[in-house]
Amino acid sequence: MKRIYNFNSGPAVLPVEVLEEASRGVLELGRSGVSILEIGHRGKDYEAIHQDARDRLLRLMNLSELDYEVLFLGGGASMQFAMVPLNFLSSDRTAEYLHTGEWSGKAMAEARKFGGVRVAGSSEADRFDRLPMEWKFSPDAAYVHITTNNTIEGTQWKDTPEVPAGVAYFADASSDILGVERDYSRFDLIYAGAQKNLGPAGVTVVVLKKSLLPKIPSTIPSIWSYAVHSKAGALYNTPPVFAVYVMGLNLKWLESQGGVSEVVQRNSRKAALVYEALDAFPGVYEPTVKVKEHRSAMNITFRLLDTNREADFLSGAQALGMDGLKGHRSVGGFRASLYNAFPEEGAQVLADYLRRFAGR
Ligand SMILES: *Cc1c(COP(=O)(O)O)cnc(C)c1O
Numbered sequence: 001m002k003r004i005y006n007f008n009s010g011p012a013v014l015p016v017e018v019l020e021e022a023s024r025g026v027l028e029l030g031r032s033g034v035s036i037l038e039i040g041h042r043g044k045d046y047e048a049i050h051q052d053a054r055d056r057l058l059r060l061m062n063l064s065e066l067d068y069e070v071l072f073l074g075g076g077a078s079m080q081f082a083m084v085p086l087n088f089l090s091s092d093r094t095a096e097y098l099h100t101g102e103w104s105g106k107a108m109a110e111a112r113k114f115g116g117v118r119v120a121g122s123s124e125a126d127r128f129d130r131l132p133m134e135w136k137f138s139p140d141a142a143y144v145h146i147t148t149n150n151t152i153e154g155t156q157w158k159d160t161p162e163v164p165a166g167v168a169y170f171a172d173a174s175s176d177i178l179g180v181e182r183d184y185s186r187f188d189l190i191y192a193g194a195q196k197n198l199g200p201a202g203v204t205v206v207v208l209k210k211s212l213l214p215k216i217p218s219t220i221p222s223i224w225s226y227a228v229h230s231k232a233g234a235l236y237n238t239p240p241v242f243a244v245y246v247m248g249l250n251l252k253w254l255e256s257q258g259g260v261s262e263v264v265q266r267n268s269r270k271a272a273l274v275y276e277a278l279d280a281f282p283g284v285y286e287p288t289v290k291v292k293e294h295r296s297a298m299n300i301t302f303r304l305l306d307t308n309r310e311a312d313f314l315s316g317a318q319a320l321g322m323d324g325l326k327g328h329r330s331v332g333g334f335r336a337s338l339y340n341a342f343p344e345e346g347a348q349v350l351a352d353y354l355r356r357f358a359g360r
Helices: 016-027 044-061 076-088 102-111 210-215 226-231 241-256 259-279 307-319 344-359
Strands: 068-073 094-099 116-122 144-147 169-172 189-193 204-209 285-287 299-304 334-337
Touching (some): 044 068, 044 241, 076 102, 076 204, 076 226, 102 116, 102 144, 259 285
Parallel strands (some): 094 144, 169 189
Antiparallel strands (some): 285 299, 299 334
16 A cells, blocks of 8 residues: 555544554454454453553643543534533633634634633734734633644644633643643643544543532533543443544554654654745745744645646645645645654655745
8 A cells, every 4th residue: 555645634644553453453352352343332341442542641641640530522622612611601601712713713602602702812813824912811711712723724822821820721632632742731621633633533532620520510411511421430421432442552652652752853843844845935835824933833834826826736746645735725725734643754745845846
């Protein structure tokens, strides 16, 4: 099989080793005589898989199981847009959101169905071509919500703003979880759809402080209550067994590579290769993010000044085995997603192509 360079924003590239082990597991899980697709979620095989994925995730996030609960849920990060306010917002309170792109907009729209929402900082007036330059939080906010990496617009918080003491701090980290150096202990709740940087589609991780759980009203439907999931040992109902299994394999791979710090260095090198090539030809390429420090290392967004050459650019890239480079329809242009599993070699191939294409 000839692998393409897969620049897709999600579902996204996974390491070959992970795919190989997963495919073996589809035929037979260890020496169990059954496929991973056939095992019960209450049996000891799955229990070990679940615990292993959970332990690795906490270890890689540098969080303690004494403080944090880990849930593997369905519904995508989009379900968390609603589940977060359902659990932690009410009509007499206000949550504060940093509005940095399409995903934060969707998160706010859901929260408004449950209570007050205040935009604490926004770059909407700049069409999200940067992060907000200022923000203000109030000490009585129900919580503060941030999107750590804006997958569509290509911005990323390197340092996240401070919130007032006592205010719960929630993060949608879908597209950069374990892909940057981040102090996750500053957050009370972190959620991420797995299909960008953690594993396959189908599972969403929610890591939340156990101290939040008693505050959750018992009146909300059980399936959407973090407290109910936690009380049921994170196995309230059937979890996405296969997705959790593959995510666990991918976390094992990440540890085998030297962990987050090693992969983050790799990610910086990959991003630098591509940004340097773009910046070398300001008459040809326009990176869509206007403040260099706000550029994402995970999703690199850019346009061609001559839009007539777009189709040509894409077909040339495809001929070299590169795929998934088309930008999100709301931003246009191109997007190169360079998640943890994306090989350095592929970033070099893109950078070389950018230089050659510009020279033509
Ligand atoms: C992809 C993405 C989402 C939506 O994820 P789904 O799992 O498709 O619901 C939410 N937030 C961010 C930052 C994303 O990148």
